[in-house]
Every structure is written in C-alpha cells, then in structure tokens.
Amino acid sequence: MQVRNEDITMAWGQTPHQLDSQYGRWRMAVFQDVQESVDMNRLYFLYDPELDERSGTSGSRKGGKCLVTFDTNIRCFTSEIPLYVPGELKFLFSLKCPSPQGGSALLLVTAEMMNQDLKLHVFRLDMSSDGMTISNLRPLLNEPLIIGGEFICCMRDDAPEIVVMANPGLKLWRIDGMAENPRPYVAYNDIYGAQLEHFYDGFLSNGNIVFLSASPDGHFDPSRVHLLNLNNPKNMTTQNTSADNARGMPTPRKQAGFDSAGNAILMAGGEIDRGYGNVERLTDYWVLDTHTFRWTQVMSQMPCPLIEPRLTVANSGNIYVWGDFDQPLPGMSHGTHLRIIRVTGFDQANKPPSYTPTAAPPPPAYPSLSDNSSPNPQNYQGYPQSQQQPLPPYPSYNPNQSNPGYGNQSAPQPYGGQYPGQNQYQGQGQQYPGQDQYGGQSNTMYPSGGSTDQYPGQHAVYPPQKNKKDCSIQ
Numbered sequence: 001m002q003v004r005n006e007d008i009t010m011a012w013g014q015t016p017h018q019l020d021s022q023y024g025r026w027r028m029a030v031f032q033d034v035q036e037s038v039d040m041n042r043l044y045f046l047y048d049p050e051l052d053e054r055s056g057t058s059g060s061r062k063g064g065k066c067l068v069t070f071d072t073n074i075r076c077f078t079s080e081i082p083l084y085v086p087g088e089l090k091f092l093f094s095l096k097c098p099s100p101q102g103g104s105a106l107l108l109v110t111a112e113m114m115n116q117d118l119k120l121h122v123f124r125l126d127m128s129s130d131g132m133t134i135s136n137l138r139p140l141l142n143e144p145l146i147i148g149g150e151f152i153c154c155m156r157d158d159a160p161e162i163v164v165m166a167n168p169g170l171k172l173w174r175i176d177g178m179a180e181n182p183r184p185y186v187a188y189n190d191i192y193g194a195q196l197e198h199f200y201d202g203f204l205s206n207g208n209i210v211f212l213s214a215s216p217d218g219h220f221d222p223s224r225v226h227l228l229n230l231n232n233p234k235n236m237t238t239q240n241t242s243a244d245n246a247r248g249m250p251t252p253r254k255q256a257g258f259d260s261a262g263n264a265i266l267m268a269g270g271e272i273d274r275g276y277g278n279v280e281r282l283t284d285y286w287v288l289d290t291h292t293f294r295w296t297q298v299m300s301q302m303p304c305p306l307i308e309p310r311l312t313v314a315n316s317g318n319i320y321v322w323g324d325f326d327q328p329l330p331g332m333s334h335g336t337h338l339r340i341i342r343v344t345g346f347d348q349a350n351k352p353p354s355y356t357p358t359a360a361p362p363p364p365a366y367p368s369l370s371d372n373s374s375p376n377p378q379n380y381q382g383y384p385q386s387q388q389q390p391l392p393p394y395p396s397y398n399p400n401q402s403n404p405g406y407g408n409q410s411a412p413q414p415y416g417g418q419y420p421g422q423n424q425y426q427g428q429g430q431q432y433p434g435q436d437q438y439g440g441q442s443n444t445m446y447p448s449g450g451s452t453d454q455y456p457g458q459h460a461v462y463p464p465q466k467n468k469k470d471c472s473i474q
Contacts, residue, residue, distance in 0.1 A: 002345045003285065003298050003299070003300035003343060003344070003345040003346060004300075004343070004344050004345050005300060005301075005302065005303050005321075005341050005342075005343055006341065006342045006343075006344075007303055007304075007339065007340070007341055008072055008075050008340050008341070008342050009027075009075070009338065009339050009340050010027075010075050010076065011074060011075040011076070016076060017074045017076050019074075019076055019077070019078050020076045020077075023068075023076065023077035023078060023079070023080075024076070024077070025062045026045070026047075026062055026063075026068050026070075026077040026338075027077070027329060027337050027338055028059065028062070028329065028335055028336065028337050028338070029045075029047060029052055029062045029068070029338065030051065030052045030055040030057060030324065031045040031046055031047055031052075031068070031322075031338070032046045032047070032048055032051060032089055032090060032091070032092070033045075033046040033089075033090075033091055033092040033310075033312075034046065034092065034310075034312050034320060034322060035092050035093065035094040035104070035106060035312065035314070036094065036312075036314035036315070036316060036318060036320070037103070037104045037127075037131050038094075038098045038099075038103060038104040038105075038131075038315075039131065040072070040314075040316050040318065041071065041072055041073060041131075042069050042070060042071050042072060042078070042131055043069070043070040043072060043320070043340070044067045044068075044069060044081075044092065044104070044106065045067065045068045045069075045070060045077075046067060046089050046091075046092040046108075047062070047063065047065065047066050047067070047068050047089070048065055048088050048089040048090075049061035049062070049063065049064060049065065050088060051088060051089070057307070057324055057326075057335065057336045059335055063080055064082060065082065065083045065084070065085070065089055066080045066081055066082050066083055067080075067081040067083060067092075067125075068080055068081075069081065069131070069132065070340070072342070079132055081132070081133065081134060083108070083137075085108065085110050085121065085123060085137075086110060086112050086119075086121060087110035087111050087112030087113075087119065087121055088110060088111050088112070089108070089110055090109050090110060090111050090153070091107075091108070091109035091153045092106060092107070092108055092109075093106065093107040093108075093109075093153075093155040093162060093177075094106055094107075094155075094314070094315055095107065095160055095177055095178075096160070096315045097160075099126035099127050099128075099135065099136075100126060100135075100136075101126060101127065101128050101129050101135045101136075102128075102129035103126070103127030103128050103129050103130070103131045103135070104127045104131060105124065105125070105126055105127070105177075106124070106125040106127065107122065107123070107124055107125070107140070107155070107162055107177050108122070108123045108124075108125055109121070109122050109123075109153050109162070109164075110123070111151075112144070114146070116149075117146050117147065117148060117149070118146070118147050118148075118149060118151070119144040119145070119146060120144055120145040120146075120147060120151065120164060120166075121139065121141070121144045122139065122140045122141050122145075122162060122175050123137055123138065123139055123140065124136075124137070124138055124139075124140055124177065124179075125137050138181075138182070139182045140175055140176065140177065140179050140182060140183070141175065141182055141183070141184070141185065142182040142183055142184055145164060145166075145173055145185070147164075147166035147167070147171070148166060148167045148168040149166075149167060150166065150167050150196055150197060151164060151165060151166035151167070151196075152164070152165040152166075152196070152201070152202045153165075154202065154203060154204045154209075154260075155177075155204070156204050156207075156230075157204060157205065157206070157260065157262070158206060158207055160176070160177040160178045161174050161175060161176060161177060161186065162174070162175045162177060163175075163204060163209070163230065165196060165202055165209070166196065167195070167196040167197060169190060169191065169194060169195060169196070170190075170191040170194035170195060170196045171188070171189070171190050171191070172187075172188065172189045172190075172191065172209075172230075172233055173185045173187070173188050174186040174187040174188075174230070189233045189234075191228065191233060191234075191236065192234075194236055198214070199211040199212060199213065199214060199226065200212040200213060200214035200220045200221065201220075201258055203258065203259070203260040203265055204230075204260060205260050205262075205263065205264075205265065205290040206262075206263065206290065207229065207230050207231060208227050208228065208229055208230065208290070209227070209228040209229075209230065209233075210225050210226075210227060210260070210265060210290060211225060211226040211227075211228070211236075212225060212258070212265075213225065213226065215252060218254060219252040219253060219254055219272075220252055220253055220254065220256060220270070221252055222241060222249050222250045222252065222286075222288075222295060223240065223241060223249065224238055224239060224240045224241055225238075225239050225241060225288075225293065226238050226239070227239055239293050240293070241288065241293045241294065241295055242292070242293060242294045242295070243294075243295055244294070244295050244296050244297050247295075247296075247297040249295060250267065250284075250286045250295055250297070251272065251282065252272075253270035253271060253272050253282060254270060254271055254272070254273070255269075255270050255271050255307070255308040255309075256268065256269055256270030256282075256309070257269055257270070257308075257309040257310050257311030257321060257323070258311060259311045259312060259313045259319075260290075260313065261313040261319070261346065263289060263290050263291055264287050264288060264289055264290060264346075265287070265288040265290060266285070266286070266287055266311060266313065266319065266346065267285070267286040267287075267288070267311075268284075268285055268302060268309050268311045268321050269281070269282050269283050269284065269302055269305065269306060269309040269321070270282050270309070271308075281305035282305070283301040283302040283303075283304070283305050284297060284298075284301055284302075285297070285298035285300055285301060285302070285343075286298065287346070298346070300345075302321055302341060303341060304325060304339060305325075306321070306322075306323040306324060306325055306339060307323060307324040307325070307326050307336065308323055308324070309321055309322070309323045310322050310323045317344070318342055318343075318344060319342070319343040319344070319346060320340060320341065320342055320343070321340075321341040321343055322338065322339065322340045322341065323338070323339065324336040324337070324338065324339075325337055325338070325339045
C-alpha cells in the first residue's frame with residue numbers, strides 16, 4: 001500500500017488567490033461534515049453557526065447556515081451557498097450519480113429539538129452544473145423521524161440509501177436518496193435487546209452494519225466488532241478481530257477519525273488522555289478488513305496531529321483527513337485553524353460497483369489554471385476578482401507549518417520498528433509574531449519551523465466533549 005499524504009490546506013509557496021481575503025475567515029471555522037464534488041475540483045464543507053460557536057475553539061460564528069466551497073486547485077475557500085432548512089446541520093453525504101443538472105447530488109441531515117426528542121429531517125440537494133448554486137432542494141421524507149436523542153447516520157456503499165440508527169434501544173430506518181418526491185422511509189426495524197450507546201461508532205460495509213466496540217471508559221476497543229445484516233436485521237453477532245502480524249493491535253483511543261471504504265474500515269489518529277493534562281496525540285493510519293477482520297497498520301502517518309480528526313472517503317477514492325489544528329494561524333494571537341489532508345493510495349480492492357446501472361453524461365469541466373498561467377493564480381476563471389492589494393505569498397510546504405517541531409518526518413521504519421504516528425504530545429506554546437486578522441493586509445509570513453519527533457508549540461484547546469454519535473459518519 002503506497003499511501004501518499006498531501007496537505008491541501010493552502011497553496012504552499014504561491015501567492016494566495018485574492019478570494020482568500022474575502023473568505024479567509026472560514027479557515028478558522030469548525031465544520032460538521034465535508035464531501036467532494038462530482039468533478040473532484042472542490043469540497044463542500046457543511047457549516048452550522050450555532051455548533052461553531054459552541055465548539056469553544058474558533059470564536060464567534062463566521063456566517064449563517066451554509067455550504068462553504070473549498071477549491072482544491074487554488075486551495076482556498078471560494079463561495080458560500082446558503083441553506084434555509086430547519087434544525088442544526090449534522091450530516092452531508094454524496095450520491096455516486098450526478099444531479100440532473102450535471103453537478104453533485106448531496107444528501108443533508110438536520111436535527112431539530114422537540115421537547116425531549118429530536119426531529120430528523122433529510123433533504124436532497126441537486127447542485128448546478130458549475131457546482132456553485134443549489135438547483136433543487138427537497139425533503140426526502142413525508143414527515144421527519146422522531147428519535148430519542150443519540151443517533152448515527154450512514155450512507156450505504158451498495159445502494160443509494162441513508163441508514164439512521166437511533167435510541168431508545170436500537171432502531172433502524174432506511175431512506176431512499178433517489179426519491180423524486182417526499183415519501184415514507186423504505187424500511188424500519190427495532191433491534192431487540194440492543195442499545196445504541198453500547199457502541200463506539202457504526203459503519204456500513206457491503207450491506208452490513210459494523211458496530212465498533214467501546215470500552216467502559218469510553219475508549220474505542222479494537223478487539224471486536226458487532227455485525228448486523230441490513231437485509232435480515234434480527235440477530236446481531238460479535239466478531240473478534242485479529243492483530244497485524246508485525247504491529248499487533250491498534251492502541252485503544254478516543255476522538256479517532258473513521259470511515260468505511262469498500263471492504264474496509266479506515267482509522268486515522270485520535271488521542272489518549274493519560275491524565276493530569278498529559279494527552280498523547282496519535283497520527284497513525286489503520287485498516288480493518290471487513291472480510292477477514294484483521295487489522296493492518298499503514299506505513300504512513302498524518303503529517304500533523306489534529307484535534308478529533310475527521311476522515312471522509314469520497315466516491316472518487318480520494319480520502320480526506322481534516323479537522324482543527326490547535327495553533328492559531330500565523331499572525332493571529334489565538335484560536336485554531338482547519339487543516340485538510342488529501343490521502344491517496346489506500347488499497348480499496350473489491351470495492352462495490354456503482355449502484356447506477358447506466359452512466360450519466362459527465363458534468364461540464366470546471367475551470368482550471370491554464371498550462372501557461374503564472375504560479376500565482378490571481379486570474380482564476382469563474383470567480384470575481386477582489387480589488388484589494390495582493391496578499392503575501394505562502395511559504396514552500398513543510399509539514400510543520402503552524403506546527404514547529406513536527407516536520408521532516410523520518411522515512412517509514414520497516415515492520416518491527418517503532419509504530420509510526422504514536423508520539424507524545426507535549427511542549428510549551430510558541431508565540432507567533434503579529435496580531436493581524438488572517439486575510440487582511442498583514443505582511444506576516446508562515447514560518448518554516450524546525451524538525452523533531454515531539455510537538456512543541458501546541459496549545460491544547462479542546463472543545464466541550466461531545467458524544468461520538470453526534471459526529472458525521474459516511
């Protein structure tokens with residue numbers, strides 16, 4: 001497995017696009033979910049202002065409910081697409097087929113408080129051919145789901161359906177993502193004797209729900225999983241997992257990023273609280289084969305440790321590891337900022353084929369930089385041009401940008417050596433010069449930093465602890 005990590009947070013070594021002056025505030029936002037566009041040229045970040053403010057890490061709200069587009073070519077946020085829907089924005093999924101207009105077809109889940117219960121709304125968003133506006137937004141259900149509180153939402157990989165798992169007990173709903181008009185759910189099951197809160201997380205793989213185990217102290221337990229077949233959801237079975245022949249089992253942890261991909265469940269990072277403020281931040285990658293139930297550690301690692309990393313597997317096969325990095329952007333005095341790592345090379349053999357029997361015509365090409373363009377993408381087609389002065393250029397990429405002391409990782413060790421990505425999180429904070437707002441006219445440059453195996457210069461700014469089941473799962 002030749003896994004490659006690419007930090008696409010910003011255009012390292014290039015002059016920022018002028019849109020960075022207008023939309024740079026989104027680099028400090030806390031997002032709920034993300035999906036890749038059908039043409040792979042942008043990411044749709046799901047933003048809820050109430051949840052951003054309550055995160056306790058990034059200050060006040062940055063805007064209203066919206067999708068915020070991030071261009072993966074010029075590597076900056078480029079637009080805001082308002083969402084006028086009830087409830088808090090929770091989950092965003094992407095269908096494998098494009099919208100009728102040639103853009104992405106997205107599914108949105110929101111949660112609205114109703115006395116002591118929650119109402120779950122499910123919408124379909126058909127994006128325009130250029131991916132910059134919503135051509136059609138409609139509910140998929142004729143009435144919202146009423147649930148007891150905790151819930152998990154997943155997108156099937158073998159059918160265009162969303163599966164909702166909720167308490168009390170363990171109740172399952174299947175919702176058709178291709179419905180043309182609001183309709184009842186496809187199926188409902190109440191799993192006798194099961195309790196959702198007994199599990200750490202849940203994912204879908206080839207028609208099965210794979211529930212991850214939780215230890216009594218709330219850590220992820222890698223020693224076993226629990227299986228439930230969606231076509232016959234009556235009896236849940238427990239399957240013990242086996243260790244990597246050379247690396248053993250993953251370390252039990254909290255706040256790891258998970259997602260399913262074909263016949264595998266992927267895990268990235270996480271943290272171990274040793275007590276007394278001693279937090280071990282992990283940057284390792286693991287794969288659980290859902291046929292053999294054997295763990296394999298990937299000989300690669302995240303280029304920087306993230307607070308509660310999130311992992312999104314796109315329909316294209318690209319994998320995005322993203323989340324808060326617990327230092328401010330250079331030139332700012334406090335706060336966290338978003339880091340986006342694009343990961344390629346994970347083995348996804350035997351991935352189920354598309355559930356669309358006929359191929360839809362490809363959407364119109366998204367404008368890109370020409371071969372003769374300057375490395376400073378100021379004249380990128382399709383976006384309005386700002387009249388502000390040019391921003392100072394970014395430095396050349398080094399994984400320790402905003403992370404002095406972490407970069408220049410040594411080459412992966414052969415099996416049997418030290419586990420990659422399990423270094424101790426420690427050190428004192430380092431003050432960055434300047435207090436100017438990011439995206440303004442500051443001449444502050446991004447520092448390069450040094451290189452060690454430790455993580456000095458990181459202020460652990462943790463959001464209030466939240467149940468993992470309130471996080472997005474694809």
